[in-house]
Amino acid sequence: xxxxxxxxxxxxxxxxxxxxxxxxxxxxxxxxxxxxxxxxxxxxxxxxxxxxxxxxxxxxxxxxxxxxxxxxxxxxxxxxxxxxxxxxxxxxxxxxxxxxxxxxxxxxxxxxxxxxxxxxxxxxxxxxxxxxxxxxxxxxxxxxxxxxxxxxxxxxxxxxxxxxxxxxxxxxxxxxxxxxxxxxxxxxxxxxxxxxxxxxxxxxxxxxxxxxxxxxxxxxxxxxxxxxxxxxxxxxxxxxxxxxxxxxxxxxxxxxxxxxxxxxxxxxxxxxxxxxxxxxxxxxxxxxxxxxxxxxxxxxxxxxxxxxxxxxxxxxxxxxxxxxxxxxxxxxxxxxxxxxxxxxxxxxxxxxxxxxxxxxxxxxxxxx
Ligand SMILES: Nc1ncnc2c1ncn2[C@@H]1O[C@H](COP(=O)(O)OP(=O)(O)O)[C@@H](O)[C@H]1O
Ligand SMILES: [Mg+2]
Numbered sequence: 001x002x003x004x005x006x007x008x009x010x011x012x013x014x015x016x017x018x019x020x021x022x023x024x025x026x027x028x029x030x031x032x033x034x035x036x037x038x039x040x041x042x043x044x045x046x047x048x049x050x051x052x053x054x055x056x057x058x059x060x061x062x063x064x065x066x067x068x069x070x071x072x073x074x075x076x077x078x079x080x081x082x083x084x085x086x087x088x089x090x091x092x093x094x095x096x097x098x099x100x101x102x103x104x105x106x107x108x109x110x111x112x113x114x115x116x117x118x119x120x121x122x123x124x125x126x127x128x129x130x131x132x133x134x135x136x137x138x139x140x141x142x143x144x145x146x147x148x149x150x151x152x153x154x155x156x157x158x159x160x161x162x163x164x165x166x167x168x169x170x171x172x173x174x175x176x177x178x179x180x181x182x183x184x185x186x187x188x189x190x191x192x193x194x195x196x197x198x199x200x201x202x203x204x205x206x207x208x209x210x211x212x213x214x215x216x217x218x219x220x221x222x223x224x225x226x227x228x229x230x231x232x233x234x235x236x237x238x239x240x241x242x243x244x245x246x247x248x249x250x251x252x253x254x255x256x257x258x259x260x261x262x263x264x265x266x267x268x269x270x271x272x273x274x275x276x277x278x279x280x281x282x283x284x285x286x287x288x289x290x291x292x293x294x295x296x297x298x299x300x301x302x303x304x305x306x307x308x309x310x311x312x313x314x315x316x317x318x319x320x321x322x323x324x325x326x327x328x329x330x331x332x333x334x335x336x337x338x339x340x341x342x343x344x345x346x347x348x349x350x351x352x353x354x355x356x357x358x359x360x361x362x363x364x365x366x367x368x
Contacts, residue, residue, distance in 0.1 A: 021083065022047045022175050022207040023068060028077035030063050037063040039231035050201050050208045052218035055228035056254065061211040065177045069098045082174055095174040099181050103164035105152050112148040115139060115166045138166040141200060158189045169204060178210040182217060194221050215255045219243060227251050249366045252292045259335050261291040275331030279360045290368040295338040297362035300325065300348055301355045308357030313348050329356055
């Protein structure tokens with residue numbers, strides 16, 4: 001995602017139109033009485049991209065989607081779709097479709113009738129053969145060819161999800177809005193559908209904007225992630241950028257597992273940890289800082305190795321290809337460490353004395 005536009009002097013004339021954007025938010029806010037659901041959001045979704053809006057429950061994700069869909073109007077600011085301001089444009093005139101969190105299928109209709117519903121509402125009406133052809137094509141795309149005559153209650157959760165998707169893509173919107181589309185599926189099906197959504201997006205070539213509170217889902221599927229917190233955009237970037245270089249403690253915590261250390265930054269770029277050890281981290285600030293370290297950035301060595309912080313393994317959790325350890329580090333508190341099962345550091349037992357080693361460049365420092 002491109003960075004939000006600078007609020008420069010050109011703003012009085014309005015920012016320049018970027019034809020490569022499918023959706024743009026310009027200083028959009030939404031209030032419900034005293035509740036500010038969305039607070040001054042700037043957002044640019046490039047044409048053809050798969051973008052995830054990621055954030056905790058209640059941070060304003062669904063409200064953003066509903067403003068794009070036209071089900072809510074912004075209290076302030078402008079939503080643009082394909083560079084057209086959407087003020088006053090009703091939902092059915094917007095080139096977007098929404099897949100709702102609870103699929104909202106018609107239970108008494110069969111799969112074909114659900115999928116073709118939007119096409120059958122079109123005025124002037126489409127030929128019946130055309131409705132049939134396009135609906136079958138949409139069903140093939142979600143791998144439900146052959147299910148046209150099934151009733152909704154005769155389908156599994158994953159199949160119902162696909163019907164909802166087929167219904168939303170059947171009239172080829174410019175943008176597909178997906179609100180927590182995988183939340184109701186079990187873990188294995190969710191992973192399979194993550195791959196399928198990616199494939200579908202590439203096959204269709206249309207812009208996907210997906211809302212989720214699940215960081216793994218957001219990081220694994222999207223080209224760009226927009227992390228939201230309390231109605232605001234906390235950070236936008238590629239999945240790798242927000243994971244590797246989170247711009248705040250909130251983003252670091254929300255997009256992955258973290259270890260927290262507290263320390264003091266001393267002149268000369270030395271970070272003094274609670275155990276008295278000083279680490280050269282560079283920079284020129286001073287004062288208390290919050291320090292974050294990802295579990296996979298730590299290596300475990302036998303205590304005799306002599307380098308790194310000493311500690312005792314308290315728990316070992318086998319996760320298949322990886323192993324997670326809880327380690328109580330002397331004078332520093334508890335650490336979470338992820339190791340590869342096959343490597344030597346994947347074999348420590350609870351009770352073992354170990355050393356925790358990491359590169360100081362892996363530390364993220366935030367003022368506290
Ligand atoms: N129709 C509404 N009336 C009043 N408050 C609302 C309404 N819709 C959403 N909110 C509030 O706005 C905030 C954001 O909600 P929402 O966009 O649904 O969050 P998310 O989808 O990220 O969980 C929440 O505090 C929610 O309670
Ligand atoms: Mg929501």
